[in-house]
Each structure stands twice: as C-alpha cells, then as structure tokens.
Amino acid sequence: AQSVTQLDSQVPVFEEAPVELRCNYSSSVSVYLFWYVQYPNQGLQLLLKYLSGSTLVESINGFEAEFNKSQTSFHLRKPSVHISDTAEYFCAVSDSGGYQKVTFGIGTKLQVIP
Amino acid sequence: DGGITQSPKYLFRKEGQNVTLSCEQNLNHDAMYWYRQDPGQGLRLIYYSQIVNDFQKGDIAEGYSVSREKKESFPLTVTSAQKNPTAFYLCASTTPGQGGQPQHFGDGTRLSIL
Numbered sequence: 001a002q003s004v005t006q007l008d009s010q011v012p013v014f015e016e017a018p019v020e021l022r023c024n025y026s027s028s029v030s031v032y033l034f035w036y037v038q039y040p041n042q043g044l045q046l047l048l049k050y051l052s053g054s055t056l057v058e059s060i061n062g063f064e065a066e067f068n069k070s071q072t073s074f075h076l077r078k079p080s081v082h083i084s085d086t087a088e089y090f091c092a093v094s095d096s097g098g099y100q101k102v103t104f105g106i107g108t109k110l111q112v113i114p
Numbered sequence: 115d116g117g118i119t120q121s122p123k124y125l126f127r128k129e130g131q132n133v134t135l136s137c138e139q140n141l142n143h144d145a146m147y148w149y150r151q152d153p154g155q156g157l158r159l160i161y162y163s164q165i166v167n168d169f170q171k172g173d174i175a176e177g178y179s180v181s182r183e184k185k186e187s188f189p190l191t192v193t194s195a196q197k198n199p200t201a202f203y204l205c206a207s208t209t210p211g212q213g214g215q216p217q218h219f220g221d222g223t224r225l226s227i228l
Contacts, residue, residue, distance in 0.1 A: 009154065032214035043118075043204055043219030044157075051214040090156065094214060102217060104149075106156040 002027035002093050006105035013081055014113050021076040021108045023091030033074040034092040086112045116141045120205050120220035126228045135190045135223045137205035146188040151202040200226050
C-alpha cells in the first residue's frame with residue numbers, strides 16, 4: 001500500500017518570500033511522484049513530476065521539487081512567490097504497475113499575502 | 115485543443131433522486147477515473163476504467179455507478195443510496211501502462227443537495 005502525507009494544511013507567506021510545501025510518502029515498490037496545483041473551482045493541473053534520473057525537477061513557473069529517497073520526501077519549493085501562486089497544491093504518488101494507482105495527499109493551501 | 119469536459123458545472127439533487135455527471139475526453143486516453151473531493155480530505159477514488167466496457171470500484175464506490183460504452187465517455191451516476199453526495203467531483207484520464215503518466219483533469223462538477 002502507498003500513502004502520502006502533506007504535513008501542512010495551510011501555508012501563509014508574504015509575496016516575494018520563499019516557500020516550502022512538504023510531502024512525505026510511503027510505498028513498498030518503486031514510485032513516481034507528482035505535484036499538482038488546483039485553483040478555485042477548477043480541476044488539478046500537473047505542476048511537475050519525478051520519474052527517474054535527476055532528483056531535482058523544475059516547473060516552468062519557478063517551482064522545484066527534490067526527490068529524497070532516504071527521507072521518502074518530495075518537498076516543493078519556490079524562492080519567491082507571487083500573488084498568482086495562491087492555490088491548493090497536491091502531492092501524489094503513483095506505482096509503476098499497469099493500472100497506475102495514484103494516491104493523493106490531502107492538499108496544502110498556499111496563501112500569498114500582498 | 116484536447117482536454118476533458120465535465121458537465122454540468124453545478125448540479126443540485128433532490129432527496130431520492132439519481133443524478134448523472136458527464137465526463138468526455140478527446141485525448142484518446144484509455145484510462146478514465148472519477149474522484150470525489152471534500153475539504154481537507156484530498157481526492158478519493160470512486161471508480162476507474164482502463165478500457166471500454168470494463169470498470170473497477172475504487173475506494174468509495176458505494177452509492178455510485180458508472181458505465182464505459184465509448185472510449186471518450188465515462189459518466190458517473192450518483193444514486194439515492196449515496197447519503198452524503200455533496201462534494202466536488204473530478205474526472206481524469208491518462209494513458210496506462212507507460213509508467214508515470216500524469217492524469218489530466220476536467221474542471222469538476224459541484225453537487226449539492228436541495
């Protein structure tokens with residue numbers, strides 16, 4: 001069985017400050033890791049993913065996440081947030097099987113304060 | 115542009131009534147999913163389908179039913195047996211079996227009780 005823990009349900013941060021959204025996972029098999037973003041009343045959009053290779057992955061809008069196998073973590077970071085980053089962020093883990101069961105965390109609401 | 119269309123965006127259900135949520139995709143994806151989203155609980159899997167004319171129960175299938183007669187369509191019926199149907203429902207699709215493929219989401223249907 002696999003599980004995802006997002007340690008913070010809400011994270012307030014001032015505009016232009018750095019932010020880290022924490023995600024830990026557990027799984028007995030090899031996994032793929034994802035971060036999705038959800039704006040109000042919309043579906044989820046893929047932000048970035050880790051499949052293999054370099055443990056640091058980046059998105060086009062300045063977010064990055066680092067896969068740490070020993071700590072079973074996949075924390076999301078941004079060095080300087082904007083108002084437009086206000087949204088809910090979901091960490092997800094997928095197994096490598098054919099069905100690809102995806103388990104989502106409960107989400108972290110990022111509130112950027114002007 | 116390819117994507118997933120969910121309709122209606124808002125839906126109201128009367129006591130004892132069945133309602134059907136529509137999900138259509140033109141991404142040529144084989145696998146489709148239905149999730150339920152409640153505040154603070156993340157996404158929970160209701161049903162999934164890997165191929166036409168086949169579907170499987172997810173973690174919270176009781177009170178719901180689905181069909182998959184066409185590759186493009188995966189409607190969800192919320193039956194009167196679902197005693198707490200108020201939630202945000204998300205449909206997703208992906209290409210299974212290729213390892214680490216992200217899920218693409220529609221913009222959701224918000225269901226409320228009258």
